[in-house]
Amino acid sequence: MFAVAEKLCGVFAPVPTPFNSDGSLDESGWRKNLRLWSASPLDGIVIAGSNGELPFLSLDERARLTEIAREEAGGRLHIMTGAHFPSTADTKAAARRLAEAGADSLLLLPPHYYKGKDEMLAAYFTDVADSSPLPVFLYNMPANTGVDISVGVICAAARHENVRGIKDTSGDMTKLGYTALRTPERFSVFGGTGNWFLAALSMGACGGTMAVSILFPRSCRMLYEAFMGGRMEEAVALQKRLLPVSDAITRRFGIPGLKAALEARGMTGGPCRRPLLPISEADKAELLGIINASGLDEYEQWRSR
């Protein structure tokens, strides 16, 4: 599944970064979570993605998180690490460093502070892919970046043999459909949230990178397999159960909510770095109520191993 020569498919978890109360990396908490995810049916993890608080992580920290993941889960889980920095030169340096640290592939946001033309985005992706020792995944995240990568740029980048896929959180099904239609067979199209994983698969995606799979990987894999097996009633029913949970730990309550949910299920959550604020007790109660109501915990016995 995770050899770089093969096409990536399945369910990837964009995992959070655990911090100690002084803001430093909580390495033992990180190891604990990694061992648990290794026992789950996840296909891979994404380190230093949006849920990993990537804008707050130095390159040293991203490399350290990757090294530990390699130690704890290498060979079992595909390890994709966020390599984006605002300048092309810094991103290139990050790609080399993260390869040394043991990542299997890299996740790459587009440049976004300056809203450049398609030409600038395509050049950035190609520049990095040219020099990167590892395959590159594009990351379309317009809600955070304000940049919605066009189908034209995606297709231009996909022609580069070192660009191997995209995580698209835009929710634009027309874009997702065109992307699946117009990129090479080796290019992996991943939906970017569990809110509509089944919709993404129906438009031609071959997997998903979604926060809900951090806690509910088996539920996500069951949906994936039901879809692959043509058991649509089961797939639709699972999607309906996943939606409120997925939505709650992403758009509604953010990373503080996600971390609180991890704590509530015996995994390591911990505080976020400021400026992110802690979740209120009222919000936490509502969030846990939504999770409990979903009944999905019944499928997730790996957590108690």
Added chain:
Amino acid sequence: MFAVAEKLCGVFAPVPTPFNSDGSLDESGWRKNLRLWSASPLDGIVIAGSNGELPFLSLDERARLTEIAREEAGGRLHIMTGAHFPSTADTKAAARRLAEAGADSLLLLPPHYYKGKDEMLAAYFTDVADSSPLPVFLYNMPANTGVDISVGVICAAARHENVRGIKDTSGDMTKLGYTALRTPERFSVFGGTGNWFLAALSMGACGGTMAVSILFPRSCRMLYEAFMGGRMEEAVALQKRLLPVSDAITRRFGIPGLKAALEARGMTGGPCRRPLLPISEADKAELLGIINASGLDEYEQWRSR
């Protein structure tokens, strides 16, 4: 399928209004198209929707189109007619008139020139549903109206027994999923474009109202049935073929493109009312090229009956 007491499902075509060159209704062209659609596997038609140039149609014209549709296709196709006017009083009057003209149900845009709060939208829908002799379908069309009906308003309106469903073109799969999850079983959730019909079904929709079914109803029904039958490979493949055609006759080339495509397939198209401008020859050639490349005509033998 179309008795008002039953839940609406399947494939509905939001059909265009044919005009003569002087701008008057082309009644014989309308009859011709209706007879053809009656021979197709369509479940219903929507008169005076966005593709029907609703803002340009008087109530007299909408009633006349409905009467003729009743004559030509009544009992064979469900007939839904657009009843929205900017004021509540005018919309109520339209509901009564269109019921007399023989519509089976009514399509209802939200108020949109003034961007009101949820309270105003819910009151409008309830006011009309209260007095309407026919069941009402909500119509969420933010690209044209600038108003994206919230899940809260949809659910509030859905509690009214005379509100029977929604056509949602927003493309927001989270919204579509919540709508399917939180409305009563009798409430029909329809996707609003063929660009992502399969995605809508996978989120819990029970049908679609989509421009591409005006010309390719059987292709759309085949997708619908493949989904219902769990033949996902077939369904995904059909969705991939429908996407570029659906996109071309809606977002890319608009109603003038749709009408040109109808003409090219032996049906009645004709001019649009101004301010809509005719399609250029270059755009028309591109559009027909996309349709030809889809190969979907092979499924649509009903057109030559």
Added chain:
Amino acid sequence: MFAVAEKLCGVFAPVPTPFNSDGSLDESGWRKNLRLWSASPLDGIVIAGSNGELPFLSLDERARLTEIAREEAGGRLHIMTGAHFPSTADTKAAARRLAEAGADSLLLLPPHYYKGKDEMLAAYFTDVADSSPLPVFLYNMPANTGVDISVGVICAAARHENVRGIKDTSGDMTKLGYTALRTPERFSVFGGTGNWFLAALSMGACGGTMAVSILFPRSCRMLYEAFMGGRMEEAVALQKRLLPVSDAITRRFGIPGLKAALEARGMTGGPCRRPLLPISEADKAELLGIINASGLDEYEQWRSR
């Protein structure tokens, strides 16, 4: 000031339409307001604009409002009436009818349900201007229409000798500046709200059409004259006092708020047509508090004549 051959300048009030409780036009209330405005320092009024509930007014009603305005205020106030209907043909017919009814000029929204290209907008404006017996004012109102008329379309339309100006509510000062820079001298650029009347003048506008002038025309004229006379401290101070009042009767509390404020100052307000909902008592109290706090009533003695 209001002869069609002259350039329009100064302060125009986009007046509300008074309705009786059964929804019919309140003609005596309308006459009363017109007589009051005639005694104020207003340069003109706009009938059937956004504050006039234009989407809810038939052509008959717009013509009747115009006839009465001609009787009560003709020759004293410039009378501009909203002529927009969704189709070009209906708008042309409206232009002829409103000319007969005694309007001095016409206000013209762009086509907006279908989001057309610049070409469509320019053709619409030119088509109407070609056949209109009266000079035409463009009306850029993106918050309501979802269409922001480009500088290119404005300049193209401004080359038509029957297109005489624009009311721009976009608040885009760059656009306003380019419009003033690139249109002929005879073309009137009007800011569209009292929130930033002075800013519009500083970018090259020669007047404003603003809701706040319905109640505070003299305050608006004082600002205008202070600007023309280079008394910037006075102008800035007036702008600061106008801002909260202007904002409250437009964006914050809408037409129901505006009408409540008119009632509170002895003029005719009355109900809005549904779907617009009445203002709550709490909102009304807040609104009147803002108006009282502005202290602007001291300049508006014309109301008690």
Added chain:
Amino acid sequence: MFAVAEKLCGVFAPVPTPFNSDGSLDESGWRKNLRLWSASPLDGIVIAGSNGELPFLSLDERARLTEIAREEAGGRLHIMTGAHFPSTADTKAAARRLAEAGADSLLLLPPHYYKGKDEMLAAYFTDVADSSPLPVFLYNMPANTGVDISVGVICAAARHENVRGIKDTSGDMTKLGYTALRTPERFSVFGGTGNWFLAALSMGACGGTMAVSILFPRSCRMLYEAFMGGRMEEAVALQKRLLPVSDAITRRFGIPGLKAALEARGMTGGPCRRPLLPISEADKAELLGIINASGLDEYEQWRSR
């Protein structure tokens, strides 16, 4: 003008960072530009703002640029340096370091990758202001950040005695007006672009931070003084001449255009860091044509000193 105890007013230039062809800081080019700006009528400069390519600058680089500015222009020009980093902890560390390097004040973007609630923004500004040795200026830049700081947050932050003003590029005159109205007298409201400097002043701003003043500081000061002196005809005429130049070196051609324009006027421009791409020759010719046509060079004799 630049003592921290005084209110900042006037014209500030958000200056670009010169790089050598290998991407390193061009310190001699930087010194040359600083000496020129010191001879101009500028009131201050902003280092590591958007035009300074702040997302690409390390803290070391921002400190070095500040040290050199202190050497070359300290006491003559107010020196404001961009202190924003994504995490609160990094921003606090930057504030201390930039104070040591000799800045007079700090510019502070809001957190923006995660679109937090008002509470998060207010906490970030207050946290930094609490620990910063230097006064802080807020920086509202929604076109780049996707975050439009609300009036509520601005007013909350302005109550902190170490928060001394805002540079607002939103172009929202209602917001600018409310900001001027509701913040303490000691709080400086600056417009953020030369496109509408005069409009900002008319809404209550006391200065501007604008790219066009990098090349045309005297033209900007003349406008400012004309406004202060009530010479509105002169002010409006200057604004009309500044608009196309300001727009060209910001929105239209970006930082590569700004640097090309500097080169064309004998100052140091140089390359941008990637991913920003060089300006094309055609765009450069158009840009210089716009600058030449403005005729503003006649006022800017300081450049040749």
